[in-house]
Amino acid sequence: MSACDEVKVAFLGLGIMGSAMSANLRKTGASVRGWNRSPGRTSLETARAAGVEIVDSIEHAVKDARVIFSCVGDEHDSMQLLTGEVAKFGSPNALIVDMGTIGQAFARNIGEALAAHGLRFLDAPVTGGDVGAREGTLTILVGGSSEDFAECKPLFDAMGKKIFHCGAIGSGQAMKLCNQILCAVNMVAVSEAFALADAMDIDKKAIIDSLSAGAGGSWVLTNLGPRIVKGDFAPGFTLDHMLKDLRLVSENQGADTLLPGTQLAIDLFKKARSLGEPNGGQQGTQAMFRAYAQPVKVSSTNFNI
Amino acid sequence: MSACDEVKVAFLGLGIMGSAMSANLRKTGASVRGWNRSPGRTSLETARAAGVEIVDSIEHAVKDARVIFSCVGDEHDSMQLLTGEVAKFGSPNALIVDMGTIGQAFARNIGEALAAHGLRFLDAPVTGGDVGAREGTLTILVGGSSEDFAECKPLFDAMGKKIFHCGAIGSGQAMKLCNQILCAVNMVAVSEAFALADAMDIDKKAIIDSLSAGAGGSWVLTNLGPRIVKGDFAPGFTLDHMLKDLRLVSENQGADTLLPGTQLAIDLFKKARSLGEPNGGQQGTQAMFRAYAQPVKVSSTNFNI
Numbered sequence: 001m002s003a004c005d006e007v008k009v010a011f012l013g014l015g016i017m018g019s020a021m022s023a024n025l026r027k028t029g030a031s032v033r034g035w036n037r038s039p040g041r042t043s044l045e046t047a048r049a050a051g052v053e054i055v056d057s058i059e060h061a062v063k064d065a066r067v068i069f070s071c072v073g074d075e076h077d078s079m080q081l082l083t084g085e086v087a088k089f090g091s092p093n094a095l096i097v098d099m100g101t102i103g104q105a106f107a108r109n110i111g112e113a114l115a116a117h118g119l120r121f122l123d124a125p126v127t128g129g130d131v132g133a134r135e136g137t138l139t140i141l142v143g144g145s146s147e148d149f150a151e152c153k154p155l156f157d158a159m160g161k162k163i164f165h166c167g168a169i170g171s172g173q174a175m176k177l178c179n180q181i182l183c184a185v186n187m188v189a190v191s192e193a194f195a196l197a198d199a200m201d202i203d204k205k206a207i208i209d210s211l212s213a214g215a216g217g218s219w220v221l222t223n224l225g226p227r228i229v230k231g232d233f234a235p236g237f238t239l240d241h242m243l244k245d246l247r248l249v250s251e252n253q254g255a256d257t258l259l260p261g262t263q264l265a266i267d268l269f270k271k272a273r274s275l276g277e278p279n280g281g282q283q284g285t286q287a288m289f290r291a292y293a294q295p296v297k298v299s300s301t302n303f304n305i
Numbered sequence: 306m307s308a309c310d311e312v313k314v315a316f317l318g319l320g321i322m323g324s325a326m327s328a329n330l331r332k333t334g335a336s337v338r339g340w341n342r343s344p345g346r347t348s349l350e351t352a353r354a355a356g357v358e359i360v361d362s363i364e365h366a367v368k369d370a371r372v373i374f375s376c377v378g379d380e381h382d383s384m385q386l387l388t389g390e391v392a393k394f395g396s397p398n399a400l401i402v403d404m405g406t407i408g409q410a411f412a413r414n415i416g417e418a419l420a421a422h423g424l425r426f427l428d429a430p431v432t433g434g435d436v437g438a439r440e441g442t443l444t445i446l447v448g449g450s451s452e453d454f455a456e457c458k459p460l461f462d463a464m465g466k467k468i469f470h471c472g473a474i475g476s477g478q479a480m481k482l483c484n485q486i487l488c489a490v491n492m493v494a495v496s497e498a499f500a501l502a503d504a505m506d507i508d509k510k511a512i513i514d515s516l517s518a519g520a521g522g523s524w525v526l527t528n529l530g531p532r533i534v535k536g537d538f539a540p541g542f543t544l545d546h547m548l549k550d551l552r553l554v555s556e557n558q559g560a561d562t563l564l565p566g567t568q569l570a571i572d573l574f575k576k577a578r579s580l581g582e583p584n585g586g587q588q589g590t591q592a593m594f595r596a597y598a599q600p601v602k603v604s605s606t607n608f609n610i
Binding site for chain 2: 164
């Protein structure tokens with residue numbers, strides 16, 4: 001691609017993340033057509049206001065596009081969308097870029113299916129949440145060929161701040177799942193340090209102040225610790241999303257890899273979800289701490305390790 | 306204490322940590338008498354070179370001292386030393402400051418025993434290792450009265466960079482144990498992210514480069530991750546020391562507090578220790594990753610959760 005302003009781009013899936021990302025793509029000068037399964041969602045307005053042309057069919061969105069982004073529900077949604085209508089209506093040699101977290105196996109299968117249609121593929125999951133999507137500060141973890149990565153790089157730069165080429169198709173997914181393990185198990189660490197603090201009657205906020213800059217420090221402690229101290233379990237990233245990503249870890253890790261800390265995190269997140277009914281899954285990941293709180297006890301029988 | 310250069314200080318226990326800390330105390334202008342159970346240890350030379358007067362009895366070290374520091378083997382050594390000869394020979398109203406990791410219960414018991422002898426007590430465990438001790442950049446976590454803390458603050462400032470008053474006697478210990486939980490469970494996170502990376506055939510170094518600055522970031526990932534990548538299991542902090550500190554967590558957490566992630570870390574550190582015989586306990590904490598490596602498997606029967 002010679003210059004961004006010649007590029008025709010499609011963006012499929014205009015939820016909170018996709019709508020903000022498609023809006024940022026407009027800053028490159030590219031023309032962007034957007035499509036969403038539910039055309040009435042308020043999230044679409046962010047895209048529309050930035051000049052994204054909202055269209056009512058996948059065919060219309062993708063038929064002239066050189067690069068086609070997708071950001072839809074889960075790995076099955078991506079598979080159905082990309083190997084279905086996108087494969088059917090995409091122009092020859094178009095570059096398809098899925099930005100969801102779909103796991104390594106699905107990414108590889110989608111890549112193979114698209115190649116059979118003469119289409120190229122990158123998996124490009126992101127971290128940084130809705131704030132990162134809005135402000136264009138996402139980290140984007142990309143798997144695919146070096147040539148395809150280089151072609152798409154100017155577009156990634158419009159949506160993210162740190163763009164990494166991780167290797168072949170599926171490598172972006174692998175890296176993203178590693179990130180989710182780190183986030184999840186670091187949350188176990190913070191929850192248990194705070195549980196011990198409560199047991200020993202010391203101030204949880206003092207832990208953050210004293211220990212964040214040292215060997216016990218982590219992003220989770222610095223950024224989510226204060227929410228736990230305030231009893232604020234509103235989502236930055238929801239339990240439901242984290243549990244979906246950790247399910248992908250379980251499904252992709254292979255039979256020979258045992259990850260007991262990750263399994264423990266899954267069990268604790270599920271416990272926390274059950275404590276927040278009816279919408280427990282919409283709590284933030286920091287709600288894990290609730291699984292440690294009195295009077296509800298984490299029982300040894302909860303852990304499938 | 307009106308000015309540091311009038312202060313007479315004793316330092317009991319001149320191992321690598323204590324010798325370096327006593328040397329830094331000399332920078333305040335205080336006169337320092339040092340004592341070590343084994344007078345022939347090479348570590349004493351650091352103290353001697355800085356002008357610490359090495360004496361051959363506890364009585365000689367402490368009898369004129371206004372402030373008496375101790376940094377000895379474990380909680381039983383501290384108890385025996387402080388409630389024995391130090392209580393017997395310490396001058397009236399002297400301030401005793403134990404800098405070991407001895408747990409909240411022992412700290413409280415020692416404080417009470419010393420108070421019965423008319424002596425004051427602070428527990429002041431440190432983080433930052435031998436480098437921090439040598440360079441005077443330790444974090445010092447202090448429990449005790451505000452007045453005693455204020456009196457000792459100029460001396461702490463000579464040994465450390467970040468000095469925190471955590472609350473009553475035992476609070477320094479509580480904070481230190483929280484720190485060890487964070488370090489230990491964050492190591493589980495890094496080990497499992499790396500194990501998944503190996504299973505998915507992606508570069509572990511790329512994880513550090515891509516994810517350290519994001520939501521999965523931690524001190525452990527940034528500082529110990531590279532050692533794992535290189536297969537370098539030499540100690541910054543040894544498995545034996547970490548297991549001793551986590552034993553103190555188990556003994557101090559109380560019957561109602563369940564910490565399954567910490568228990569998992571204990572089991573993994575023990576597994577790693579067994580893989581490094583004959584001196585497996587002298588490996589660094591990053592050797593936990595070895596418990597995840599082929600062909601030795603972490604078995605579900607290892608976890609007492």
